[in-house]
Amino acid sequence: MLDMNRRDFLRKSGSGLAAGIASAMWFDLIAQGKIPPPTASFFEERFGVSPEDMKKILQIALSKGGEFSELFFEYRVLNSVRMEEDIIKDSSENISLGVGIRVLKGAQTGYGYTDDLSFEKMKQTALTAAAIASGMSKLSVANLTQKSSNLQVYDLKSPLNEMKLSPKVDLVKEAYDAIKSYDARIVKAQASLMDEIQYVTIANSEGLLISDIRPQVMMVASATAEDKGVRNTGYKTAGGRYGLGFYQNIMTPKEVGKRAAQDAITLLSAVDPPAGEQPVVLSSYQSGVMIHEAVGHPLEADGNRKKTSIMWDKLGKQVANPIVTIYDDPTISDYRGSFNIDDEGTIPQKTMLIDKGKLVGYMQDRLSAKLMGMDMNGHGRRQTYRNNPIPRMANTVLAPGDANSEDIIKSVTKGFYAETYQGGQVSDTGKFTFSVNMGYLIEDGRLTRPIKNATLIGTNVQILNEVEMIANDTQFFLGSCGKDGQSAAVTAGTPTLKIRQMTVGGRQ
Amino acid sequence: MKNDNLLKLAEDLVAFGRKKGATQIEVSIGQGSEFSLDVREGEVERLVEAGSKGLSLRLFVEGKMARASSSDLSKETLEKLVENAIERAKLSSADLLAGLPEKEVISVDIEKLKMWDPAILELLPENKIAVAKEIEKICLADKRVKKSYGSSYGTYTGETFLANSNGFSGSYKRTSCSSGVYLQSGEEPNLFDEGWNDSSRILSELESPEEIAKKAIHRVTRLIGGKKVDTQNVPVVFEAPMTASLLAFLFNCINGNSIYLKQSFLAGKIGEKIGSDLVTVTDDGLIPGAAGTKPFDGEGVPTRKTVVIENGVLKNYLMDTYASKKLSMKSTGNSSGTNNFYLSPGKSTPEEIIKSVDKGLFLTGTIGFGLVPTTGDISRGAYGLWIEKGELTYPVAEITFSGNLGQLLKGIEMVGNDVKFKDSITGPTIKVAEMTVGGK
Numbered sequence: 001m002l003d004m005n006r007r008d009f010l011r012k013s014g015s016g017l018a019a020g021i022a023s024a025m026w027f028d029l030i031a032q033g034k035i036p037p038p039t040a041s042f043f044e045e046r047f048g049v050s051p052e053d054m055k056k057i058l059q060i061a062l063s064k065g066g067e068f069s070e071l072f073f074e075y076r077v078l079n080s081v082r083m084e085e086d087i088i089k090d091s092s093e094n095i096s097l098g099v100g101i102r103v104l105k106g107a108q109t110g111y112g113y114t115d116d117l118s119f120e121k122m123k124q125t126a127l128t129a130a131a132i133a134s135g136m137s138k139l140s141v142a143n144l145t146q147k148s149s150n151l152q153v154y155d156l157k158s159p160l161n162e163m164k165l166s167p168k169v170d171l172v173k174e175a176y177d178a179i180k181s182y183d184a185r186i187v188k189a190q191a192s193l194m195d196e197i198q199y200v201t202i203a204n205s206e207g208l209l210i211s212d213i214r215p216q217v218m219m220v221a222s223a224t225a226e227d228k229g230v231r232n233t234g235y236k237t238a239g240g241r242y243g244l245g246f247y248q249n250i251m252t253p254k255e256v257g258k259r260a261a262q263d264a265i266t267l268l269s270a271v272d273p274p275a276g277e278q279p280v281v282l283s284s285y286q287s288g289v290m291i292h293e294a295v296g297h298p299l300e301a302d303g304n305r306k307k308t309s310i311m312w313d314k315l316g317k318q319v320a321n322p323i324v325t326i327y328d329d330p331t332i333s334d335y336r337g338s339f340n341i342d343d344e345g346t347i348p349q350k351t352m353l354i355d356k357g358k359l360v361g362y363m364q365d366r367l368s369a370k371l372m373g374m375d376m377n378g379h380g381r382r383q384t385y386r387n388n389p390i391p392r393m394a395n396t397v398l399a400p401g402d403a404n405s406e407d408i409i410k411s412v413t414k415g416f417y418a419e420t421y422q423g424g425q426v427s428d429t430g431k432f433t434f435s436v437n438m439g440y441l442i443e444d445g446r447l448t449r450p451i452k453n454a455t456l457i458g459t460n461v462q463i464l465n466e467v468e469m470i471a472n473d474t475q476f477f478l479g480s481c482g483k484d485g486q487s488a489a490v491t492a493g494t495p496t497l498k499i500r501q502m503t504v505g506g507r508q
Numbered sequence: 509m510k511n512d513n514l515l516k517l518a519e520d521l522v523a524f525g526r527k528k529g530a531t532q533i534e535v536s537i538g539q540g541s542e543f544s545l546d547v548r549e550g551e552v553e554r555l556v557e558a559g560s561k562g563l564s565l566r567l568f569v570e571g572k573m574a575r576a577s578s579s580d581l582s583k584e585t586l587e588k589l590v591e592n593a594i595e596r597a598k599l600s601s602a603d604l605l606a607g608l609p610e611k612e613v614i615s616v617d618i619e620k621l622k623m624w625d626p627a628i629l630e631l632l633p634e635n636k637i638a639v640a641k642e643i644e645k646i647c648l649a650d651k652r653v654k655k656s657y658g659s660s661y662g663t664y665t666g667e668t669f670l671a672n673s674n675g676f677s678g679s680y681k682r683t684s685c686s687s688g689v690y691l692q693s694g695e696e697p698n699l700f701d702e703g704w705n706d707s708s709r710i711l712s713e714l715e716s717p718e719e720i721a722k723k724a725i726h727r728v729t730r731l732i733g734g735k736k737v738d739t740q741n742v743p744v745v746f747e748a749p750m751t752a753s754l755l756a757f758l759f760n761c762i763n764g765n766s767i768y769l770k771q772s773f774l775a776g777k778i779g780e781k782i783g784s785d786l787v788t789v790t791d792d793g794l795i796p797g798a799a800g801t802k803p804f805d806g807e808g809v810p811t812r813k814t815v816v817i818e819n820g821v822l823k824n825y826l827m828d829t830y831a832s833k834k835l836s837m838k839s840t841g842n843s844s845g846t847n848n849f850y851l852s853p854g855k856s857t858p859e860e861i862i863k864s865v866d867k868g869l870f871l872t873g874t875i876g877f878g879l880v881p882t883t884g885d886i887s888r889g890a891y892g893l894w895i896e897k898g899e900l901t902y903p904v905a906e907i908t909f910s911g912n913l914g915q916l917l918k919g920i921e922m923v924g925n926d927v928k929f930k931d932s933i934t935g936p937t938i939k940v941a942e943m944t945v946g947g948k
Contacts, residue, residue: 084769087601092575093592095585098560109554115561115579128557165599188770224770224882233771233882272885275910275946276739306548308655308692310699388554422877425889428657429692429699431906433876433889455878455887455908455946461697503736505878505887505908505946 042211043073043201047097047117051144054203057101057119058141061126062205065135066103066110068366069126070204072343073099073117074385079161081168082192083176088169100385101126105133107371111388142207149212149340149347153333158243160195160217167244168193171219171253178257179223183265187231188224191257193217194239202345210345216336216489217242218478221257225264232270232452234263235420235437237478240336240491263420267438270452273506274441279415280456280502281408281442286421288477288492291398293424293432294460295326296492297483299353299361300379300391301368303428310430310461314359320464322357323401330378330394336478337394337490341378344389348378353396354464365391383486390484398494401470405496408469410445416504417442418456421477430460455505463499471496514539514561515679517581518671525567525590526673530597532608533567533590533673536806537581540666543633547640548658549648555633567593571602605833609809611674616810622797623682627711628663631685636661639717643689646721652693652729657701659689668802676808684709684799687720691728700731700891700905702873706930710797727872734891734905736947743868744909744943745861745895748926750871751851751935757913758789759846759933760881762816764831773884773914774822783820783917786854790815791826791840793847800848800932804841811841816849820917851935854923858937861922863898869945870895871909884913890945908946916940 043049054071061069076096082089099117103110110132112125160168172191179189196216203209218239225232236259238251247253282290303309311319320326330338330348342348344366352360362368365380368391381392409417417440424434436454440447476493518535525533539561546554563586564577574597576589644659662685669679688705704724706715715723746754766772774782793811795801804810807829815823825835828843841847862870870893878887887910893900924937 087603089600089603089606090573090575091596091600092577093589093596094576095578095580095589097578097580108552111554111556111558113558113560115581125558131557132552132555165596169599190769226770231770231773231882233880272910275908275944277948306655306657308657308701310697386558386560388556422880425876427701427875429694429701430697431875431889433878433908435876435878435887437880453878453880453883453885453887453910455876455889455910457876457889457906457908457946459697459906503906503908503946503948505889505910505944507910507944 064130065133068104098385144209175253175257182261221260223261223264232267236260270450273454275506286477292492293426301362325399326354344380400472403469466500469498530567544662569597572600642717655692657690702728734903764827768834788852789817798929806843911943
């Protein structure tokens with residue numbers, strides 16, 4: 001609990017996820033474009049919760065003087081299959097069903113949730129959430145009007161959750177075999193595939209009624225190599241809001257496995273990094289982690305509303321080198337961090353955060369936007385119905401610059417090149433680290449020896465001003481971001497870039 | 509649903525699974541009530557209250573496994589889940605070592621484990637709000653504290669039910685309460701954040717608002733003015749919570765699953781001397797009132813006391829049933845991870861340990877990951893206080909510390925006498941001969 005105020009960004013790992021009995025027929029219809037976008041009828045047809053009931057519950061939630069009430073219905077099915085030691089060891093199917101009820105009064109939040117969607121139980125939960133306020137009901141709930149998002153940012157053509165296990169086993173085997181056959185020094189391999197479908201319906205006391213159906217797939221490969229008593233593990237993850245098509249057209253399981261094996265083999269000859277301050281080049285491959293930690297978290301609205309973020313008084317000010325432009329965009333088609341509506345029912349927008357070095361915006365949820373007198377921009381997210389929404393990132397991007405990656409490396413006489421990451425962490429004070437799984441030494445403008453397990457540490461205000469060169473070869477890191485005990489699927493993208501000076505943690 | 513009915517629901521689903529073709533099946537159900545509140549700047553900022561339940565199951569069809577879980581406990585959903593799992597299991601591969609544990613009798617008297625305190629259930633919301641407000645008020649009265657991220661109070665009560673087709677059927681209840689605060693100090697751009705949180709199964713053992721506030725204030729104000737030091741190799745003293753975080757990493761390296769997958773540098777090292785004589789590490793699920801205490805693990809295997817490292821020699825791994833069969837060893841009742849996992853106390857006081865250091869780092873916090881079980885490599889961001897001639901001098905920040913767990917265990921030169929069983933992973937203050945501190 002000592003780290004309770006930290007924000008984490010972990011490489012998505014393949015542990016214990018599960019599977020699906022979602023309404024197949026309905027999904028096929030959507031895939032064929034035959035029915036309109038998702039509606040609240042899913043929860044009415046399957047669980048008997050009508051919009052009339054929703055309105056009644058919203059009114060009960062306001063009964064003690066709350067100013068705003070909201071219902072978040074969620075039905076989620078998560079499937080997984082895992083191969084290890086040459087056999088399919090495990091498959092799972094996990095169902096999560098429930099409703100979260102939120103009441104706002106001023107800056108105060110009352111929250112309750114239940115996995116029982118009976119009217120009686122929802123009423124009881126609404127009364128619990130209502131208790132954040134103490135007084136008489138003054139507001140009546142507006143008539144619920146079904147709305148729909150103008151966005152469609154998911155690939156719903158061949159949803160994996162509708163597939164039987166056998167074809168998924170084939171995908172996992174393909175990745176597994178690619179690891180094992182890559183090099184004789186590979187001693188262990190693991191490959192797993194997860195697919196998820198999440199149905200949400202959000203109703204609030206202002207009359208909003210909106211729904212979404214969100215797919216998510218992820219393949220994780222890990223390879224352990226051993227040579228002359230040295231052992232190392234390499235990883236690769238790949239996926240997004242896709243179906244089967246991703247593994248046919250964008251990245252094959254073979255490629256996923258190969259990349260994990262490649263890293264494990266390269267790491268065998270890796271040495272410890274040189275410790276101390278030095279120029280650092282961040283490769284485009286996964287270095288979005290830096291943008292996520294150094295810029296993303298400090299620009300989530302809640303820390304700025306509460307004035308705990310180092311950025312709270314810097315809106316409109318120059319906070320970075322003018323070559324730096326950073327935005328968060330939940331509307332990029334099919335990306336892991338994308339969505340048609342956020343978890344408060346707001347249709348998201350691409351949100352400029354830093355424009356040519358100047359701080360221009362925060363990522364907002366409903367509560368912070370209202371209290372700060374700013375517009376919502378669709379960044380209110382929650383892990384499940386058990387969590388109240390908070391401002392979160394989606395896909396955070398450092399815009400390309402005009403350098404090229406070779407010139408960036410050539411410009412460094414002696415320094416560090418970071419390529420793959422375990423993750424990063426930041427505190428509101430702006431101090432952050434990221435943990436490099438693999439990188440290279442730069443000597444006289446060339447990449448030389450591979451480096452393993454290095455920590456880079458800095459403060460965001462300083463680093464933003466030390467970004468010296470930016471290339472135009474953007475790639476995205478897929479991750480799961482942790483904040484206030486809630487996990488969210490995100491990506492972060494960056495081109496290759498150079499930081500003038502940073503502390504590298506290594507050994508002497 | 510009444511509690512007796514939940515155990516019956518688990519048993520009925522086991523019977524249903526057997527009837528539908530599962531060779532073996534295990535069903536566990538958890539039911540809990542959560543209450544938590546946050547206070548910030550004197551106002552209740554968030555109040556959460558909810559009850560919930562969830563079921564998870566694992567079944568085998570001739571050595572082929574499948575799992576499932578659900579928060580929807582309707583009969584229709586659960587039976588469909590079992591049927592789907594049986595279908596999937598048939599498509600998996602047979603693994604001769606996979607299966608449920610043999611039935612073992614739970615001989616411990618659950619009452620004596622002190623996992624349940626009715627006083628926690630009787631606590632009124634207004635009492636909890638008052639405690640959280642009091643803690644924050646004390647902290648904000650200290651002028652060195654610049655801001656509060658908020659104080660909190662939480663209580664949890666829950667019950668676990670487990671039944672399997674080898675005839676196991678059991679349940680236990682537990683309570684817990686926790687309270688803490690998180691603060692900011694310093695002047696821009698050199699801000700520091702730290703806090704303190706205490707938790708307990710027994711209400712009367714929770715630290716008082718004054719104690720929690722005092723610790724949080726101490727932890728955040730001692731960092732004010734923190735600066736980088738030069739890159740160098742020095743002895744490092746781990747404050748007790750930092751020893752616990754080191755032990756959490758050690759668990760990843762002695763966990764049976766990492767061992768059989770060869771994803772740990774300690775694979776194949778049983779019987780070898782891997783640490784200094786001062787290192788004795790134990791997992792014990794039966795310490796009364798401790799955070800990780802439970803009568804049986806997630807597979808119904810009785811928990812026990814397992815010595816993992818004794819005077820520096822690796823004696824055992826921590827395993828579930830499957831890992832133990834893979835390693836031809838005996839399950840240690842660790843299918844739910846660690847129980848109470850601790851480094852045994854030594855003779856030195858924390859003050860004596862600091863006094864023994866001529867020049868080095870007193871590590872009080874870390875940031876970031878940088879832990880690799882396959883190699884034992886450690887590389888993290890760090891902060892703390894600089895030790896000169898046996899005294900704590902100025903704070904250090906924005907540095908890194910790096911080393912290797914294997915070398916570190918061998919380099920433990922002093923072990924403190926300050927172990928507390930408030931967290932399920934715990935240890936005393938320790939001194940490590942040498943690590944690299946990265947700075948300027």
